[in-house]
Amino acid sequence: MKAIHFGAGNIGRGFIGLLLHQSKYEVHFVDVNEKVIDEINQEGTYNVFLANDAKDQFTVTNIKGINSKVNPEKAVEEIASADLVTTAIGPNILKFIAPLIADGLKARKAKNGQFLNIIACENMIGGSTELKKFVFEHLNDEEKTWAEEYIGFPDSAVDRIVPNQSNEKLLDVLVEPFFEWVIDETKIKGEKPEIPEAHFVENLTAYIERKLFTVNTGHATTAYLGNIKDYKTISETIAHKDVEEKVLQVLSETGKVLVEKYKFDKEEHQKYIQKIIGRFSNPHIVDDVKRVGRSPLRKLSRNDRLVAPAMEYVELFKEIPAGLVEVMASAMLFFSSEDQESVELKELIQAKGAEQAFIEVSGLSADNKLVSAVAAAYKEIQ
Numbered sequence: 001m002k003a004i005h006f007g008a009g010n011i012g013r014g015f016i017g018l019l020l021h022q023s024k025y026e027v028h029f030v031d032v033n034e035k036v037i038d039e040i041n042q043e044g045t046y047n048v049f050l051a052n053d054a055k056d057q058f059t060v061t062n063i064k065g066i067n068s069k070v071n072p073e074k075a076v077e078e079i080a081s082a083d084l085v086t087t088a089i090g091p092n093i094l095k096f097i098a099p100l101i102a103d104g105l106k107a108r109k110a111k112n113g114q115f116l117n118i119i120a121c122e123n124m125i126g127g128s129t130e131l132k133k134f135v136f137e138h139l140n141d142e143e144k145t146w147a148e149e150y151i152g153f154p155d156s157a158v159d160r161i162v163p164n165q166s167n168e169k170l171l172d173v174l175v176e177p178f179f180e181w182v183i184d185e186t187k188i189k190g191e192k193p194e195i196p197e198a199h200f201v202e203n204l205t206a207y208i209e210r211k212l213f214t215v216n217t218g219h220a221t222t223a224y225l226g227n228i229k230d231y232k233t234i235s236e237t238i239a240h241k242d243v244e245e246k247v248l249q250v251l252s253e254t255g256k257v258l259v260e261k262y263k264f265d266k267e268e269h270q271k272y273i274q275k276i277i278g279r280f281s282n283p284h285i286v287d288d289v290k291r292v293g294r295s296p297l298r299k300l301s302r303n304d305r306l307v308a309p310a311m312e313y314v315e316l317f318k319e320i321p322a323g324l325v326e327v328m329a330s331a332m333l334f335f336s337s338e339d340q341e342s343v344e345l346k347e348l349i350q351a352k353g354a355e356q357a358f359i360e361v362s363g364l365s366a367d368n369k370l371v372s373a374v375a376a377a378y379k380e381i382q
């Protein structure tokens with residue numbers, strides 16, 4: 001079996017590539033990073049190490065690299081005959097790979113190609129659905145009709161903390177032991193992909209919201225509070241009792257929303273939260289606050305991990321979630337010269353003030369109570 005995976009970065013190599021290899025796929029990584037692609041083709045293998053006491057090791061073999069900047073035709077050719085396509089490139093990049101995937105589908109159709117599933121493994125709600133929308137912009141009506149019948153875009157939720165890497169060998173990756181890959185089986189076309197370690201579910205929305213509004217909301221909380229105090233890593237930050245308490249406050253707010261919406265068992269959800277705090281504290285992982293806080297414009301957008309649960313909290317409980325408000329205000333203060341979105345956010349705040357900037361970034365209306373609450377919290381923290 002052959003899988004084409006877009007994005008040979010942290011999660012691409014450390015999670016999706018590993019699981020696909022273990023599921024007996026030959027994995028073709030498509031990336032724009034020349035060094036990484038050359039290394040994949042030269043070495044043909046890499047190691048994944050678990051961040052545990054034993055530093056357990058897995059070896060990934062049977063891999064190939066395609067530089068989509070230099071050789072897009074190769075990616076098109078491989079998609080035409082692939083058994084699976086996956087992505088882990090970042091939500092904002094999906095629109096840029098869509099033309100290439102569309103060309104791959106056209107070539108597949110010309111060869112009377114059969115069913116194919118394309119799974120976006122990004123931290124967002126409805127990632128594959130969004131990718132489908134972008135891909136369909138590059139197909140004509142006849143191609144769209146064919147693609148509706150043969151090409152599935154099942155959404156998915158992926159969970160594994162993979163920090164930025166500093167290994168001796170460029171391709172090796174250190175990852176946390178925990179992992180979860182959940183795929184919406186209702187949108188699969190043809191046979192279910194053979195990935196024994198993935199879970200196929202009918203109610204993906206509950207899984208993705210539970211993950212995004214707990215793991216990622218908690219992670220963002222830790223990163224934005226740590227950034228204000230000039231702490232460097234997630235484990236260093238969460239070790240401070242006041243931060244841990246704030247994370248627990250925020251996760252009890254998102255937890256209230258999730259339990260109300262999806263009727264999760266309260267005690268089970270509490271255990272899920274505690275396990276996540278343990279994951280953030282993993283002493284074998286050095287996860288930079290700047291990585292976890294990256295792209296604050298995306299993280300402060302309407303459907304992401306902060307604004308979405310805060311809006312739902314207000315709607316369900318007619319109260320302002322004080323913890324989430326403080327985190328949204330703290331996110332407005334996140335800055336790293338290497339993070340373009342944080343540079344833009346800073347400029348926006350300088351030009352228009354914090355309240356107007358938050359309105360524009362979050363998409364909330366000026367009279368929304370959350371807006372004045374975040375603006376007031378920002379003033380206090382600043």
Ligand SMILES: NC(=O)c1ccc[n+]([C@@H]2O[C@H](COP(=O)([O-])OP(=O)(O)OC[C@H]3O[C@@H](n4cnc5c(N)ncnc54)[C@H](O)[C@@H]3O)[C@@H](O)[C@H]2O)c1
Nearest residue numbers: 007008009010011031032033088089090091122123161162
């Ligand atoms: N790292 C984690 O802990 C983690 C966990 C779960 C989900 N995710 C999600 O996975 C996605 C990737 O995150 P990451 O941490 O692996 O980032 P990363 O920066 O390590 O990897 C992204 C890769 O995509 C490549 N890329 C960029 N533009 C491309 C293009 N046009 N075509 C092909 N490749 C391109 C980059 O060169 C890079 O190798 C994000 O959506 C992230 O939210 C990350």
Ligand SMILES: O=P(O)(O)OC[C@@H](O)[C@@H](O)[C@H](O)[C@H](O)CO
Nearest residue numbers: 123158159160161162216219292
């Ligand atoms: O990848 P982002 O920028 O959406 O979020 C940063 C981290 O919270 C994220 O990468 C986590 O490590 C991951 O989602 C854990 O499964």
